[in-house]
Amino acid sequence: xxxxxxxxxxxxxxxxxxxxxxxxxxxxMSGSIVFFRSPTEVAAQTVAPGTRFRLGGLVKxxxxxxxxxxxxxxxxxxxxxxxxxxxxxxxxxxFREGQGVVAEGTLLPGGLFRADTVLAxxxxxxMPREVADALKAQGRWQEGKGLVDKPAAAAxxxxxxxxxxxxxxxxxx
Amino acid sequence: MLIEVGHFALALALALSLVQAVMPVxxxxxxDQALRAVATPAALGAFACILFSFGALTYAHVMxxxxxxxxxxxxxxxxxxxxxxxxxxxxxxGSMLLWVLILALFGALVAVSRESVPPTLRANTLAVxxxxxxxxxxxxxxxxNPFTRVSPAPVEGNxxxxxxxxxxxxxxxxxxxxxxxxxxxxxxxxxxxxxDGRIDAVWARAVRPWTLIAWSFLTLGxxxxxxxxxxxxxxxxxxxxxxxxxxxxxxxxxxxxxxHSTVVMEKRDALKVWTVLLAILTFSLSLLGTFIxxxxxxxxxxxxxxxxxxxxxxLAILILFxxxxxxxxxWRAPMLRxxxxxxxxxxxxxxxxxxxxxAAGCATVFVGTLYPLLLEMLTAEKISVGPPFFNYTFxxxxxxxxxxxxxGQTLAWKRGDVHAATQRLFAALAAAxxxxxxxxxxxxxxxxxxxxxxxxxxxxxxxSAMEIVSRARGYGGNRARGAAIWRRAAGLPRSAWGxxxxxxxxxxxVLGIAAQGWATEGLKTLKPGESLASGPYVATLDxxxxxxxxxxxxxxxxxxxxNAGGDFVGTVETGKRFYPSRKMTVTESGLLTIGASQVYAxxxxxxxxxxxGLRLYYKPLVLLIWLGAVVMxxxxxxxxxxxxxxxxxxxxxxxxxxxxxxxPAE
Numbered sequence: 001x002x003x004x005x006x007x008x009x010x011x012x013x014x015x016x017x018x019x020x021x022x023x024x025x026x027x028x029m030s031g032s033i034v035f036f037r038s039p040t041e042v043a044a045q046t047v048a049p050g051t052r053f054r055l056g057g058l059v060k061x062x063x064x065x066x067x068x069x070x071x072x073x074x075x076x077x078x079x080x081x082x083x084x085x086x087x088x089x090x091x092x093x094x095f096r097e098g099q100g101v102v103a104e105g106t107l108l109p110g111g112l113f114r115a116d117t118v119l120a121x122x123x124x125x126x127m128p129r130e131v132a133d134a135l136k137a138q139g140r141w142q143e144g145k146g147l148v149d150k151p152a153a154a155a156x157x158x159x160x161x162x163x164x165x166x167x168x169x170x171x172x173x
Numbered sequence: 174m175l176i177e178v179g180h181f182a183l184a185l186a187l188a189l190s191l192v193q194a195v196m197p198v199x200x201x202x203x204x205d206q207a208l209r210a211v212a213t214p215a216a217l218g219a220f221a222c223i224l225f226s227f228g229a230l231t232y233a234h235v236m237x238x239x240x241x242x243x244x245x246x247x248x249x250x251x252x253x254x255x256x257x258x259x260x261x262x263x264x265x266x267g268s269m270l271l272w273v274l275i276l277a278l279f280g281a282l283v284a285v286s287r288e289s290v291p292p293t294l295r296a297n298t299l300a301v302x303x304x305x306x307x308x309x310x311x312x313x314x315x316x317x318n319p320f321t322r323v324s325p326a327p328v329e330g331n332x333x334x335x336x337x338x339x340x341x342x343x344x345x346x347x348x349x350x351x352x353x354x355x356x357x358x359x360x361x362x363x364x365x366x367x368x369d370g371r372i373d374a375v376w377a378r379a380v381r382p383w384t385l386i387a388w389s390f391l392t393l394g395x396x397x398x399x400x401x402x403x404x405x406x407x408x409x410x411x412x413x414x415x416x417x418x419x420x421x422x423x424x425x426x427x428x429x430x431x432x433h434s435t436v437v438m439e440k441r442d443a444l445k446v447w448t449v450l451l452a453i454l455t456f457s458l459s460l461l462g463t464f465i466x467x468x469x470x471x472x473x474x475x476x477x478x479x480x481x482x483x484x485x486x487x488l489a490i491l492i493l494f495x496x497x498x499x500x501x502x503x504w505r506a507p508m509l510r511x512x513x514x515x516x517x518x519x520x521x522x523x524x525x526x527x528x529x530x531x532a533a534g535c536a537t538v539f540v541g542t543l544y545p546l547l548l549e550m551l552t553a554e555k556i557s558v559g560p561p562f563f564n565y566t567f568x569x570x571x572x573x574x575x576x577x578x579x580x581g582q583t584l585a586w587k588r589g590d591v592h593a594a595t596q597r598l599f600a601a602l603a604a605a606x607x608x609x610x611x612x613x614x615x616x617x618x619x620x621x622x623x624x625x626x627x628x629x630x631x632x633x634x635x636x637s638a639m640e641i642v643s644r645a646r647g648y649g650g651n652r653a654r655g656a657a658i659w660r661r662a663a664g665l666p667r668s669a670w671g672x673x674x675x676x677x678x679x680x681x682x683v684l685g686i687a688a689q690g691w692a693t694e695g696l697k698t699l700k701p702g703e704s705l706a707s708g709p710y711v712a713t714l715d716x717x718x719x720x721x722x723x724x725x726x727x728x729x730x731x732x733x734x735x736n737a738g739g740d741f742v743g744t745v746e747t748g749k750r751f752y753p754s755r756k757m758t759v760t761e762s763g764l765l766t767i768g769a770s771q772v773y774a775x776x777x778x779x780x781x782x783x784x785x786g787l788r789l790y791y792k793p794l795v796l797l798i799w800l801g802a803v804v805m806x807x808x809x810x811x812x813x814x815x816x817x818x819x820x821x822x823x824x825x826x827x828x829x830x831x832x833x834x835x836x837p838a839e
Contacts, residue, residue, distance in 0.1 A: 013526065021566070028566045032565055033557070033559075034556060066778070088696070090407070090696070
């Protein structure tokens with residue numbers, strides 16, 4: 001085998017593996033990424049039923065209802081629109097009415113959101129980033145102050161966040 | 174007072190690391206040998222100063238000195254002793270201090286190690302290491318000072334986040350950091366080689382032990398973090414493809430590739446430029462991981478908002494080191510003498526394939542982790558890239574890689590013979606096929622991929638064992654019999670044992686992962702006396718009651734686990750812990766270990782009438798996922814004791830004593 005053909009084989013192998021990786025990434029991008037939607041966007045019917053997405057906002061006060069067999073119903077709001085959510089499973093420890101939440105699942109044709117994952121950060125002062133941004137757009141969140149008209153419910157203090165940086169997003173779960 | 178001295182020691186370390194960074198470079202210009210030798214005491218001094226500084230902070234935490242802001246924010250008098258210590262690195266400032274402590278430790282180890290590294294290479298390496306230390310100490314002093322005082326001091330602290338009050342999280346950061354930061358040495362060696370314009374087998378031999386140490390610790394650190402997430406977060410999952418996890422996986426993948434490419438470089442004097450690039454990339458990915466976790470750019474709204482200087486500073490560090498090193502690489506790499514080209518069917522050919530697949534896998538993780546950030550910056554569209562993406566992209570790249578593993582071990586250097594290798598692997602291939610088919614037949618109608626994984630794992634474990642067996646037995650006319658086999662096996666190089674063990678460890682991990690295909694999950698509202706089944710086990714709720722710990726009050730559900738036949742297997746307790754200091758509730762899951770399998774109970778809502786929500790998982794062979802990682806790290810440690818690592822490069826027979834940090838982790 002000549003030096004040239006050895007080099008060619010090496011280059012061909014590199015090309016093939018890189019092409020495989022690229023192909024996998026591109027096809028996965030089209031199928032398996034999940035978009036984030038606010039209740040306002042969902043209410044405006046920009047999301048087709050059956051599409052998987054993440055819904056983020058605040059758990060509406062007084063909306064939490066426990067059904068039989070560990071089913072829970074609650075509503076997610078961004079103060080502008082409200083979406084009813086159904087979930088079966090254990091809620092995170094910090095799931096509370098009036099607090100930020102991110103739910104992942106699909107929209108049923110009737111407008112009910114069926115969640116299979118509910119995320120709420122472990123730290124009481126945490127607001128999921130998407131939720132904060134959505135609320136910011138509604139003028140209800142101020143940088144460094146948190147929820148503007150709910151100081152008692154969620155007032156993020158710089159100091160209490162210190163511990164959670166070590167953890168990152170994983171601890172949402 | 175001690176706090177101020179600790180702060181001062183940190184400032185001193187800043188100065189010393191600058192000396193360490195500048196002097197060797199200056200010496201190279203002026204040709205002053207004495208000046209170059211300054212790097213060694215400077216590195217030792219910087220380490221001593223940072224160690225003192227770290228000790229001062231630890232003392233403040235242990236003594237609950239609430240005049241220090243860092244202690245107020247993360248400690249409490251009622252906190253158990255272990256967590257008073259681990260609280261030192263359970264926060265941003267302290268963990269950065271641990272980071273530079275390990276950085277300086279590695280610098281000091283290079284300074285004192287008696288490896289026969291050419292003096293210029295050693296001096297330049299120390300200079301690069303000094304520069305990294307300087308920049309990070311500067312970062313701590315200017316943006317993340319752990320020694321800030323508060324006056325008047327409060328009587329009580331805010332306590333450490335209860336999720337971090339756990340043994341797993343006490344040991345996870347130090348292990349992970351030794352891994353992350355250990356790759357700074359290979360990075361420093363690579364930059365030094367680029368400055369020198371010379372790279373050869375001696376370089377590869379000098380780098381290899383450091384790579385092995387860093388890799389072994391990183392493996393343990395990732396496994397520990399994964400196990401912690403598994404039992405502490407109550408979701409029963411062992412890997413979430415979360416950015417913080419990916420941040421540690423990327424340097425691991427690149428580091429694994431580096432580990433293998435240095436072998437090729439050492440043995441065959443090839444893949445030089447690629448190895449240097451890998452060394453740069455591995456540490457760059459470690460820095461990126463630090464950036465992702467420390468800046469909070471992917472995780473939390475607050476970090477940038479409350480203190481944007483930190484994120485910007487780390488970003489600047491990132492640009493300086495990654496941009497700088499890649500520029501240097503682009504400029505100097507063409508000057509490095511190219512290594513030889515070799516036959517595709519050979520051990521080095523297989524190692525190139527290993528590097529290709531690892532690099533490609535690392536690239537997919539990189540894209541999946543950073544793409545959402547990029548997209549949001551460009552289009553303001555928010556997406557989440559979750560497990561489906563990574564399962565779809567990473568797994569197809571991992572499977573061919575695992576298939577190559579035993580072949581690579583079996584093929585000869587220079588020119589391999591696929592036919593002979595297949596013959597030697599016949600037992601492993603046959604066993605894999607039989608096991609895979611048998612499992613498929615036994616579990617017909619179950620998950621499809623799991624039997625494939627089991628077969629793959631049998632192939633890896635048996636293939637690795639066969640490699641040792643066939644080398645001990647010898648080939649052709651040189652066959653040994655009886656006791657001679659054992660003697661020969663004992664005489665095999667430690668690196669051969671280490672390699673086989675690490676590869677078998679991969680097989681054990683694969684077995685643990687594949688077995689999760691049969692994991693089951695049950696969810697139910699239970700009253701006392703009622704039962705919930707999951708897999709072959711049934712949990713009965715005996716009672717729900719309160720109990721107290723050192724700094725928490727818990728509502729505990731007491732469960733009895735029986736098997737399908739109704740026989741008693743064990744008891745499990747799962748509870749909701751309330752920490753009054755932080756007014757925070759944390760679910761503590763209950764685990765019952767049966768062999769390598771576990772029954773996993775997680776408590777949900779406790780209803781007023783004494784009923785509870787309960788999630789019960791059956792996780793077959795789940796412990797193998799982490800035990801396999803321990804086996805891998807053990808393999809790394811065994812390789813580290815190989816004679817080749819200890820004896821100096823060009824025929825210098827004087828055996829080098831193993832420096833303290835090089836002792837195996839276990």
